[in-house]
Amino acid sequence: MKSTTVQSLTETFKLEVLAGASCMDREITRSKVHRPGLEFVGYFDFFPTKRVQVLGCKEINYLLTLSVEERKLHIGNIVKYHPPCFIVTTGQQEIPYLTLFCEEEGIPLLRTQETTTEIIAKIDTYLVKALAPELSIHGVCVNVSGIGVLLRGKSGIGKSETAHTLIRRGHRFVADDIVVLKKLGPATLLGTHNETTREFLALRSIGLINVVRQYGRRAFQDETRIVLDIELSPWRENSLNNELELEPKFTDYLGVQIPHIEIQLQPGRDVAGLIEAAANNWYLKQLGYSAVEEFMQRIENKQ
Structure with a gap:
């Protein structure tokens, strides 16, 4: 306890x-x-x-x-x-x-x-x-337009670099390398740093940077509620389809189910932009909006 x-x-x-x-x-x-x-x-x-x-x-x-x-x-x-x-x-x-x-x-x-x-x-x-139950995992935590996102993936996949791009686009950095997850309630998961790594972001080929010193206080926040679990993975040929709506997947952290999305990496893909789109799409769903439902409604109206 x-x-x-x-x-x-x-x-x-x-x-x-x-x-x-x-x-x-x-x-x-x-x-x-x-x-x-x-x-x-x-x-x-x-x-x-x-x-x-x-x-x-x-x-x-x-x-x-x-x-x-x-x-x-x-x-x-x-x-x-x-x-x-x-x-x-x-x-x-x-x-x-x-x-x-x-x-x-x-x-x-x-x-x-x-x-x-x-x-x-x-x-x-x-x-x-x-006193909240907590779990430390390897990853990066960012706040994208007020939405807490956990970035995961193998070491060297580009999590920190993606977080850096998001910071430069005006979003906020929370934690790098070690993300501490705290369960505050049956459906509430908080993401934060472990104090030692507070404000620090490690970029390959560049080294350690202090986000607050480089980009100002607004580029950092101590904690955020995690609502999206995004996994960055290597590109796999013929594995992605242009589906209207993907089947929901979830990752379990301390008994809290967090929506899971996999983003495959390939030169030229705007990964930061896809993360922004995922965060905004999640937010719209909370408001009751579904792009797929609107699209299907348009098709029905034309028949």
Whole structure:
């Protein structure tokens, strides 16, 4: 099971550490945060103990209405489950009792100036990505007119050169050589780099180039949703036909089915242009348009 740490969460969102500074290496293994409202009133049947616990104004104000003894009881009942950490929102100050409990139990107590709604949305998004199942594959990832494309093929087939052509046409580069795929949902696959190769593109006969330095910030993006899997392969005589519509094919990555297209290479073929056409065609299909259906309709209308 993938995990991240409280330290990483704290650094990402610049959270203030109020207690438990020596326990920042505690693991986070669940992707959704939790507000322990019901637990403060004694209902623990469905308490998600492995989630980050967020304390907003409602939770803190409720605790302040309790007597000292009641407050100790309610907080103690939650702290004993040792969740990864507690985050107090909106910069709330009247929480010395929480600091004491968390320090004693070795649970990080963190604080943010952001509102409860804002920080929950941000942390949930961060944890979904950080804890997502992932797979590293050999290939190139580009964003063509807002559409994430994975380019695959044997080493030396021309993936990086094709990506370079697409960059010069105004599209965006994501990753070269090693593409990290993350499954964010049943039908959502994210493509990104592995940090080490970030912004770098390797071109045979030229060497390593920094895409951002050469073509500007707009030529690069950190990640993109993958919706097309395009395989570049050597030309094979008499293997391509001018069919009106090809039978759909798919590639499975982490249980997500991605439409697959094979493009055979031959001198003179505008491979980058074909990739642009494939991306635009996919987009039109999402809008419900089919060129084949329109073509057949025209033929029927003439009969």
